[in-house]
Amino acid sequence: MRGLVVYRKGPHLGVEANGKVYISIPKNKLKGKIFVGDIVHGESIDDTHFRIYDVEPRKNLLPRPKVANVDMVLVVFSIKQPDIDPLHLDGILAVLEKESIVGVIVINKKDLAKDEEIKRWMRIYEDAGYNVIACSTITGEGLKEIKEIISGKITVLAGPSGSGKTSIINSFIPGMNLKVGEVGKFGRGRHTTTDIKLIKNPDGGYVCDTPGFAKFKIHDFVSYEELPRLYREFNRFKCRFNDCTHTVEPGCGVMGNVSPERYRTYVIMLNELKDVPGGRG
Numbered sequence: 182m183r184g185l186v187v188y189r190k191g192p193h194l195g196v197e198a199n200g201k202v203y204i205s206i207p208k209n210k211l212k213g214k215i216f217v218g219d220i221v222h223g224e225s226i227d228d229t230h231f232r233i234y235d236v237e238p239r240k241n242l243l244p245r246p247k248v249a250n251v252d253m254v255l256v257v258f259s260i261k262q263p264d265i266d267p268l269h270l271d272g273i274l275a276v277l278e279k280e281s282i283v284g285v286i287v288i289n290k291k292d293l294a295k296d297e298e299i300k301r302w303m304r305i306y307e308d309a310g311y312n313v314i315a316c317s318t319i320t321g322e323g324l325k326e327i328k329e330i331i332s333g334k335i336t337v338l339a340g341p342s343g344s345g346k347t348s349i350i351n352s353f354i355p356g357m358n359l360k361v362g363e364v365g366k367f368g369r370g371r372h373t374t375t376d377i378k379l380i381k382n383p384d385g386g387y388v389c390d391t392p393g394f395a396k397f398k399i400h401d402f403v404s405y406e407e408l409p410r411l412y413r414e415f416n417r418f419k420c421r422f423n424d425c426t427h428t429v430e431p432g433c434g435v436m437g438n439v440s441p442e443r444y445r446t447y448v449i450m451l452n453e454l455k456d457v458p459g460g461r462g
């Protein structure tokens with residue numbers, strides 16, 4: 182039997198096969214090697230239990246939380262409460278770029294800011310080559326667009342605590358009523374979402390809520406050498422040196438040609454990575 186891993190709860194995995202969800206505990210060589218989103222082969226032992234024999238090669242693996250075969254990540258930031266943090270946003274985008282996972286930027290809480298301000302952020306990221314959707318779970322703006330792009334896919338919602346990930350899922354999966362945290366609790370490492378679970382989308386596919394990171398550290402995910410190519414728009418320009426870091430080199434095509442906002446976070450991250458012991462060379 183072929184199944185999809187739809188949740189993880191402690192050592193237990195939920196495997197959906199033949200229209201049912203079985204419980205499975207991977208053993209021996211498979212222990213710790215199977216993730217939510219994996220396609221597994223095995224058989225049901227009884228009405229509730231499944232034995233996994235093998236796992237299919239995965240097309241990608243989101244590193245945190247570990248979710249396999251992700252079709253798209255909605256990178257959810259709010260325009261206010263909390264403010265957009267471009268360093269955090271660009272860090273997530275770099276990780277997705279590294280893992281070859283499609284990232285779509287969602288700017289939530291559109292109701293809390295002027296259109297001008299939202300458009301300014303949208304332009305920065307659209308120019309960088311990203312699809313950007315502005316929305317509000319209060320006015321409902323932009324939600325239809327999100328509903329359309331996620332249908333039929335395995336979509337993960339990621340982004341800081343308090344940006345509205347759970348609220349967005351609640352808006353298109355009626356009856357889910359996932360627990361929504363309160364503004365003011367973000368930034369203190371408090372998570373209102375704990376288990377990893379693929380929620381069936383009534384329009385087809387699955388959505389996966391994740392808890393916001395309290396602190397996002399780029400060096401947990403990428404190296405100094407990798408960063409330059411992970412700013413996707415930087416690859417449009419030619420530099421004299423192949424290993425150009427786009428900071429001090431003569432003949433650099435990136436410096437002065439990309440948005441100052443993106444370049445600023447790039448330099449901050451590059452400096453952070455330079456100082457990681459063993460992270461360079």
Ligand SMILES: Nc1nc2c(ncn2[C@@H]2O[C@H](COP(=O)(O)OP(=O)(O)OP(=O)(O)O)[C@@H](O)[C@H]2O)c(=O)[nH]1
Binds near residue numbers: 291341344367393
């Ligand atoms: N003004 C406004 N508030 C919103 C909007 N969407 C969500 N909120 C509020 O923002 C707060 C946080 O929302 P959540 O959906 O819990 O945020 P989250 O991203 O799931 O947060 P974590 O689970 O901690 O990562 C809640 O109080 C929501 O009611 C919006 O579009 N506009």
Ligand SMILES: [Mg+2]
Binds near residue numbers: 347360361374391
């Ligand atoms: Mg949440």
Ligand SMILES: [Zn+2]
Binds near residue numbers: 419420425427434
């Ligand atoms: Zn360069």
